[in-house]
Amino acid sequence: MARPRSTPRLFGLGGWAEARRVAAILRQETIGGALLLGAALLGMIWANTPWSGGYEALRDYQLGPEALHLDLTVGTWAADGLLAIFFFVAGLELKREFVAGDLREPRRAAVPVAAAAGGVVVPALLYLLIAGGDAARGWAVPTATDIAFALAVLAVVGRHLPSALRTFMLTLAVVDDLIAIAIIAIFYTAGLAVLPLLGALVPLTAFALLVRRQVRSWWLLLPLAAATWVLVHESGVHATVAGVLLAFTVPARSGLAEHFEHRFRPISAGVAVPVFAFLTAGVTIGGLDGLADALSDPLAVGVVAGLVVGKVVGITAATWLAARFTKATLDEGLGWADVAGLGMLGGIGFTVSLLIGELAFGHGTDRLEVVTVAVLTGSVASALLAAVVLRARNRVYRRLRAAEEVDEDRDGVPDAYQS
Structure with missing residues (x-):
């Protein structure tokens, strides 16, 4: 007699190694998120002091070889150059998840991918419905999730949440970054420009051949990565795409991707993203009246609504639809409040939203200042709402764990992960 097929479970336990890896990433991103927030506040405070001219002079100072069309401002170097490191790390994480992680199984990967897609479509539609008109080119601003900031909040308020939820949030944020790029x-x-784009394939291919041979020598790999970045930049495609392309060439199963991630994540979280936030968040608000004027703009209303409302609706609805059409149920002990809390966490746009805002409306424009105020407001509001919901859920799971004796075998692996 055939055994009945088990009901598919959303957010079921993955592998123990994967759970440990996600926990380690969350610990690292806590520091990165704090640095990110501190740098953004410092930039905003400086830009609203009598010494704001110094901030603008630093941000707009040009440097770089003019012959290669790289005489860029410091702010542009941060957006195009430093964020390429951020996307390199995100690309490594994404490839590892889908090649060697728990999400190599299509059934397990489908839910966070669907949730990320819902978290892009609904905020974009909501933004267009509210802002529209000449602001329509900023439709993608509220579609991004800031992986560093979101994981930092999750690490602080969700220490006792099930590891499957944390893995889901990490994967959702990484897939979200891929959609954004x-x-x-x-x-x-x-x-x-087609020729530079085709030319970028030469150093990219050489980089790929070396990493597949397990070459780790920086003096060989770094010039090839820099050449790829320069040529992608010359092609007119945003240079951060080069970071993702380079990451995708790194083998995920050989340990080299983990090696690069270990080396570059501290640079990304501790330097690249905070410097970008510092140089981007410095907008002149003009006191409470100026803040009120900025937030009353339909563009700002669209961005805030997209982040605060659109994200949670899109992520939660897409997850529910995935459960509905696959006839899956939430894993035992989990509730839809957990999913809604993660959806709120997805509304922290910040880094990538600010980048898209600059691309949509141009550097130094009045519209970009409105976008920046809206992104900061929407991200902070989403973070606070998520903190309230997830902290309440965290207390529930902490009591459950305290009531149950957690058994561990001599190898230190909880029994729940043994099957």
Whole structure:
């Protein structure tokens, strides 16, 4: 007699190694998120002091070889150069998840991918419905999730949440970044120069051949990565795409991807993203009246609504639809309040939202200042709402764990992960 097929479970336990890896990433991102927030506050405070001219002079100072069209401002170097490191790490994480992680199984990967897609479509539609008109080109601003900031909040308020939820949030944020970089490459490329783009394939291919041979020598790999970045930048495609392309060439199963991630994550979280936030968040608000004027703009209302409302609705609805059509149920002990809390966490746009805002409306424009105020407001509001919901759920899971004796075998692996 055939055994009845088990009901599919959403957010079921994955592997123990994967759970440990996610926990380690959360610990690292707590520090990175704090640095990110501190840098953004410092930039905003400086830009609203009598010494704001110094901030603007630093941000707009040009440096770099003019012959290579790289005489860029410091702010542009941060957006195009430093964020390429951020997307390199995100690309490594994404490839590892889908090649060697728990999400290599299509059934397990489908839910966070669907949730990320819902978290892009609904905020974009809500933004267009509210802002529209000449602001329509900023439709992608509220679609992004800031992986560093979101994971930092989750690490602080969700220490006792089930590891499956944390893995889900990490994967959702990484897939969200991939969608964002695709949006940037397709919709925010003003003009495409084919020859430099084809030329980028030469150093990219050489980089791929070396990493597949397990070469780790920086003096060989770094010049090839830099050449790829320069040529992608010259092609008109946003240079951060080079970071993702380079990451995708690194083998995920050989340990090299983990090695690069270990080396570059501290640079990304501790330097690249905070510096970008510092140089981007410095907008002149003009006191409470100026803040009120900025937030009453339909563009700002669309961004805030997209982040605070659109994200949680899109992520939660897409997850529910995935459960509905696969006839899956939430894993035992989990509730839809957990999913809604993660959806709120997805509304922390910040880094990538600010980048898309700059691409959509141009550096130093009045519209970009409105976008920046809206992104900061929406991200902070989403973080606070998520903290309230997830902290309440965290207390529930902490009591459950305290009531149950957690058994561990001599190898230190909980029994729940043994099957």
